[in-house]
Amino acid sequence: MTADRVAADPRDIPAPITRKKPAVVEALLETEEVVAEVEPGVTFRYMTFNGQIPGPLVRTRVGDTVDLTIRNPASNTMVHNVDFHAARGPGGGAEATTVAPGEEKHLRFKVTYPGAFVYHCAVGNVDYHISAGMFGLILVEPEEGLPTVDHEFYLGQHELYTNGATGQKGHHEFDFEKMAAEDPTYVLMNGEKFALGPQGYDELVVKTTDSVRVFFAVGGPNLQSHFHPIGSVWETVYRDGALASDPDRFVQTVPVAPGSSAVTTADFRVPGNYKLVDHALSRVVRKGCLAVLRSEGPENPTLFDPQ
Amino acid sequence: MTADRVAADPRDIPAPITRKKPAVVEALLETEEVVAEVEPGVTFRYMTFNGQIPGPLVRTRVGDTVDLTIRNPASNTMVHNVDFHAARGPGGGAEATTVAPGEEKHLRFKVTYPGAFVYHCAVGNVDYHISAGMFGLILVEPEEGLPTVDHEFYLGQHELYTNGATGQKGHHEFDFEKMAAEDPTYVLMNGEKFALGPQGYDELVVKTTDSVRVFFAVGGPNLQSHFHPIGSVWETVYRDGALASDPDRFVQTVPVAPGSSAVTTADFRVPGNYKLVDHALSRVVRKGCLAVLRSEGPENPTLFDPQ
Amino acid sequence: MTADRVAADPRDIPAPITRKKPAVVEALLETEEVVAEVEPGVTFRYMTFNGQIPGPLVRTRVGDTVDLTIRNPASNTMVHNVDFHAARGPGGGAEATTVAPGEEKHLRFKVTYPGAFVYHCAVGNVDYHISAGMFGLILVEPEEGLPTVDHEFYLGQHELYTNGATGQKGHHEFDFEKMAAEDPTYVLMNGEKFALGPQGYDELVVKTTDSVRVFFAVGGPNLQSHFHPIGSVWETVYRDGALASDPDRFVQTVPVAPGSSAVTTADFRVPGNYKLVDHALSRVVRKGCLAVLRSEGPENPTLFDPQ
Numbered sequence: 022m023t024a025d026r027v028a029a030d031p032r033d034i035p036a037p038i039t040r041k042k043p044a045v046v047e048a049l050l051e052t053e054e055v056v057a058e059v060e061p062g063v064t065f066r067y068m069t070f071n072g073q074i075p076g077p078l079v080r081t082r083v084g085d086t087v088d089l090t091i092r093n094p095a096s097n098t099m100v101h102n103v104d105f106h107a108a109r110g111p112g113g114g115a116e117a118t119t120v121a122p123g124e125e126k127h128l129r130f131k132v133t134y135p136g137a138f139v140y141h142c143a144v145g146n147v148d149y150h151i152s153a154g155m156f157g158l159i160l161v162e163p164e165e166g167l168p169t170v171d172h173e174f175y176l177g178q179h180e181l182y183t184n185g186a187t188g189q190k191g192h193h194e195f196d197f198e199k200m201a202a203e204d205p206t207y208v209l210m211n212g213e214k215f216a217l218g219p220q221g222y223d224e225l226v227v228k229t230t231d232s233v234r235v236f237f238a239v240g241g242p243n244l245q246s247h248f249h250p251i252g253s254v255w256e257t258v259y260r261d262g263a264l265a266s267d268p269d270r271f272v273q274t275v276p277v278a279p280g281s282s283a284v285t286t287a288d289f290r291v292p293g294n295y296k297l298v299d300h301a302l303s304r305v306v307r308k309g310c311l312a313v314l315r316s317e318g319p320e321n322p323t324l325f326d327p328q
Numbered sequence: 329m330t331a332d333r334v335a336a337d338p339r340d341i342p343a344p345i346t347r348k349k350p351a352v353v354e355a356l357l358e359t360e361e362v363v364a365e366v367e368p369g370v371t372f373r374y375m376t377f378n379g380q381i382p383g384p385l386v387r388t389r390v391g392d393t394v395d396l397t398i399r400n401p402a403s404n405t406m407v408h409n410v411d412f413h414a415a416r417g418p419g420g421g422a423e424a425t426t427v428a429p430g431e432e433k434h435l436r437f438k439v440t441y442p443g444a445f446v447y448h449c450a451v452g453n454v455d456y457h458i459s460a461g462m463f464g465l466i467l468v469e470p471e472e473g474l475p476t477v478d479h480e481f482y483l484g485q486h487e488l489y490t491n492g493a494t495g496q497k498g499h500h501e502f503d504f505e506k507m508a509a510e511d512p513t514y515v516l517m518n519g520e521k522f523a524l525g526p527q528g529y530d531e532l533v534v535k536t537t538d539s540v541r542v543f544f545a546v547g548g549p550n551l552q553s554h555f556h557p558i559g560s561v562w563e564t565v566y567r568d569g570a571l572a573s574d575p576d577r578f579v580q581t582v583p584v585a586p587g588s589s590a591v592t593t594a595d596f597r598v599p600g601n602y603k604l605v606d607h608a609l610s611r612v613v614r615k616g617c618l619a620v621l622r623s624e625g626p627e628n629p630t631l632f633d634p635q
Numbered sequence: 636m637t638a639d640r641v642a643a644d645p646r647d648i649p650a651p652i653t654r655k656k657p658a659v660v661e662a663l664l665e666t667e668e669v670v671a672e673v674e675p676g677v678t679f680r681y682m683t684f685n686g687q688i689p690g691p692l693v694r695t696r697v698g699d700t701v702d703l704t705i706r707n708p709a710s711n712t713m714v715h716n717v718d719f720h721a722a723r724g725p726g727g728g729a730e731a732t733t734v735a736p737g738e739e740k741h742l743r744f745k746v747t748y749p750g751a752f753v754y755h756c757a758v759g760n761v762d763y764h765i766s767a768g769m770f771g772l773i774l775v776e777p778e779e780g781l782p783t784v785d786h787e788f789y790l791g792q793h794e795l796y797t798n799g800a801t802g803q804k805g806h807h808e809f810d811f812e813k814m815a816a817e818d819p820t821y822v823l824m825n826g827e828k829f830a831l832g833p834q835g836y837d838e839l840v841v842k843t844t845d846s847v848r849v850f851f852a853v854g855g856p857n858l859q860s861h862f863h864p865i866g867s868v869w870e871t872v873y874r875d876g877a878l879a880s881d882p883d884r885f886v887q888t889v890p891v892a893p894g895s896s897a898v899t900t901a902d903f904r905v906p907g908n909y910k911l912v913d914h915a916l917s918r919v920v921r922k923g924c925l926a927v928l929r930s931e932g933p934e935n936p937t938l939f940d941p942q
Contacts, residue, residue, distance in 0.1 A: 110632030111600030117634030247892035265577035270879035278554035280607030281581035293725030300894030325724030327731030417939030418907030424941030441885035572884035585861035587914030588888035
């Protein structure tokens with residue numbers, strides 16, 4: 022199978038939960054192996070949940086029960102499964118959800134603590150499957166919900182290990198030795214080089230008066246991100262996605278471990294383009310890790326006045 | 329000297345302190361150089377405190393005075409010493425405790441702040457001695473103690489740099505170039521590949537109704553860990569082992585710097601095996617970093633229900 | 636141009652702000668490209684702000700307006716600019732401040748949140764310019780100021796990628812491949828190997844009764860630091876330089892992301908030398924990352940008593 026796009030639309034998030042009682046939340050994860058471009062002219066055989074990186078954001082509330090279906094189409098070549106960091110049980114559900122091509126399985130689990138939790142494929146070569154794209158977030162809202170914002174965006178960073186040089190045209194195969202050495206060919210936001218922003222999918226668009234929340238997942242499999250909004254700071258940060266902790270305030274760069282997340286808010290009061298990056302900057306300049314948010318509105322010379 | 333086992337028994341921790349007044353706590357560290365297996369068929373010349381990795385957990389209370397004896401047996405080949413992160417004085421005691429083979433020295437120091445503090449050998453090639461196994465924890469309980477739990481476990485992660493490939497049979501010599509490049513051959517829990525759990529020393533055993541505390545040391549010498557309990561989360565985390573800070577709540581993956589620690593609690597309400605890992609997962613799959621906790625009790629389909 | 640010294644004097648910090656109202660703070664950054672020694676016998680073509688690493692600490696208060704002049708002397712060879720993490724606007728000012736050799740530009744921006752924020756050059760090869768030395772701190776004090784201490788020191792860690800081996804005599808050229816691989820030749824405090832301390836510039840000198848604050852910047856461009864005072868702990872830590880968050884207490888080793896900072900306090904009650912290090916210790920032993928603070932006063936055997 023080939024796909025034109027694997028980068029998840031960062032706006033594609035279920036609406037905030039307004040109900041006041043627990044519910045059963047159905048979730049469908051379909052494992053899709055697709056060949057697509059990392060950047061123009063460079064192809065790779067991705068593995069994904071539902072054809073997108075990161076996989077769909079599953080939105081729940083503390084006390085809910087997730088009713089999961091995982092389906093591995095017969096057209097695939099590999100066994101897959103899913104480990105939810107929000108599930109309480111062996112493997113986070115990995116053994117219970119292991120599906121060969123053509124199989125489908127079901128798991129019900131209760132989410133009991135708030136947070137933005139990573140899920141990922143967790144078969145034997147777990148690092149390979151994550152590196153190929155199989156990770157996403159399950160959000161467990163606290164009972165009282167999250168403060169209202171004007172925009173919620175969903176981004177995921179991970180790294181890709183291939184047998185080619187960064188940018189080398191053609192098809193890249195996966196490289197296990199480079200992964201063992203933690204020496205990636207690409208470090209990516211939403212699975213593609215420089216895909217999100219005015220230079221590509223122009224979907225991170227806000228007004229200068231808006232408030233913004235970012236759900237940021239790091240799949241890894243190996244590298245910590247150091248998440249920074251160039252031209253702003255994170256006004257609040259729930260470190261490690263731990264929504265029951267006190268948030269930090271006005272954080273320039275938040276470290277996010279592989280297999281973890283951050284929930285951040287920010288605003289962008291001066292119009293223009295804001296680069297969201299891993300501040301290990303060679304990953305931006307040389308390996309593709311960049312999303313660009315565009316803020317629209319009047320100039321604001323009190324705050325920012327080039328002369 | 330050879331040893332059958334260097335992995336510390338994770339249950340081997342002094343009992344919680346119940347006294348209400350400061351005391352003098354005697355500690356004996358004996359530096360032991362031993363050849364042992366990293367995994368079956370692969371040997372390495374470890375350096376240890378008291379023959380175990382991590383070294384013995386020294387348990388104290390704020391205000392106590394530690395009366396340390398360090399002894400370097402005449403059968404050793406190297407000079408050793410110890411730097412306690414809980415000691416206030418030059419080198420954390422390193423100069424004062426430097427012992428050649430056949431020597432013994434003494435140091436008294438007062439512990440004045442709570443926390444779980446790393447200690448480690450700190451001679452000239454400090455990174456080599458830590459990588460060979462010379463690190464452990466000194467716990468300084470707050471005056472009021474820690475909340476009671478059903479189990480306390482003690483784990484330590486560090487990385488090994490050798491001139492062999494990971495898994496290559498035979499004796500491995502230390503490799504200084506790979507250490508300078510921060511490119512380890514093994515990343516280990518308690519000094520051996522996959523040693524702790526039902527597959528080896530089956531010592532991390534709890535009931536589904538139990539509460540568990542983990543004292544987790546990272547010796548390094550170079551790599552940060554990203555400590556995650558697969559199938560659960562850390563209910564509380566004292567980041568950096570800083571027991572005077574507010575703990576974080578429901579943290580999926582806690583970053584732990586080299587030369588630092590974390591004090592975490594968790595429970596395991598569904599029976600089965602739980603893997604405790606560095607979520608930089610290639611270190612688990614390809615370099616040996618894994619401990620497995622086993623939880624016993626009745627199934628809990630309200631929380632977790634494979635169908 | 637050549638220079639005898641690029642290491643910033645760690646004592647060279649503007650006085651704490653005592654005024655109670657916002658002001659306009661003038662700042663002049665002059666980009667200087669200079670050849671200097673990394674260690675005796677090893678030269679490199681640094682890029683700096685004002686000839687020092689880290690660049691000058693710009694001290695402001697929440698609500699102030701910074702009136703920045705950036706000047707690129709005609710004798711330089713490269714285009715430069717500056718991105719302030721404390722500025723709210725595209726690129727943190729990068730586009731607005733881009734200056735070719737012989738050019739000068741001006742930018743006014745308001746600082747609205749407290750913290751210790753990194754600034755750095757941010758032209759196309761941003762990682763190269765930071766690695767060559769172009770980073771520093773802008774401090775935004777909270778309205779009520781910071782608690783009074785006896786000493787404030789200013790340190791910056793970054794890493795250097797060259798075509799030579801560590802310690803190889805002669806002139807080193809920059810190496811882009813080693814930077815892409817995050818495999819540095821040197822990791823440095825204030826831009827030079829082992830420069831600060833009794834063995835070099837003996838400027839970190841305190842009394843055993845003194846309190847000390849450290850403003851610690853990590854330029855990167857790629858590596859996280861794990862900042863530890865050997866023989867003490869950080870009594871308070873503002874993680875990520877986020878002065879509006881609650882500080883952590885008694886932290887042995889604080890992780891500091893590239894493009895971030897920490898604001899720490901400590902004391903040194905026992906006389907002697909205290910090494911300030913990245914606790915990824917091979918960077919200290921093998922790559923030069925060390926500053927040494929010297930504490931003077933009477934012995935303190937109650938706290939620390941070698942026998």
